[in-house]
Amino acid sequence: MRDPLSRTFAALADPTRRAILARLSEGEANVSELAEPFLDEMTLPAITKHLKVLEGAGLVSKGRKAQWRPCQFNGEPLREAVDWMEQHRIAWEDQLDRLGAYLKSKHKGARHGRKK
Amino acid sequence: MRDPLSRTFAALADPTRRAILARLSEGEANVSELAEPFLDEMTLPAITKHLKVLEGAGLVSKGRKAQWRPCQFNGEPLREAVDWMEQHRIAWEDQLDRLGAYLKSKHKGARHGRKK
């Protein structure tokens, strides 16, 4: 996943990472706070790795305060990702609209014995 | 990746698959048509696999017309994905707004020797 968009989507393609982001979108937290809800499912190094993926995607930035690493959410990369999705979702809807209009016109044409 | 959201994001986390979706958002196409732009980078079975990932995420549906498999885009799964991103992006912006307001009030307080 070299390109930024792929990195963003890949980072989001994991429920643990999404949960971490959801937590961070409420406000900053350090690593052990982020890890706490998952410590019955996985260990701390696993969380460290997840955070590194999120950092790599630019979705999280980590500071330092004594021995703690306060993490912050960064929603900026989401914009490009949302844009991509919306652009193609809309193209798809337009496509459906055109299909619908075509079918409708064809039906009318059949009923009236002509097109338009 | 068992949950639908993870499947959607994972499917989008690959530039080849995104290109296929982009192509399909313009209108239906069969497998070899979709493969054509990539045949110098990879083989047909690779495309078949990518299509299967996209199908698994519900982003593409495949029909059959003689020996061709016309593929269609389905933008429905994108809705949930966009919703997730927007929800947290907005929470993040609110967070920034609150921080900005706090800093501003603190500055005023410092200038006037009191808070509020």
Place this chain on the structure above:
DNA sequence: CCTATATTACACCTTTCGGTTAATTAATAA
């Protein structure tokens, strides 16, 4: 039936992912 075209299935390989345990660094506190 035979053949050509479109697509998939199968077996395999290499790299990445998501996790582990154990050791290590960094900073505070006693």
Place this chain on the structure above:
DNA sequence: TTATTAATTAACCGAAAGGTGTAATATAGG
């Protein structure tokens, strides 16, 4: 200095991802 807390690093593992080449499967048309 020693101990404690927070977090990372390193080495390793199994499974999944993303490819390949080769065979198999539809389907249409002589």
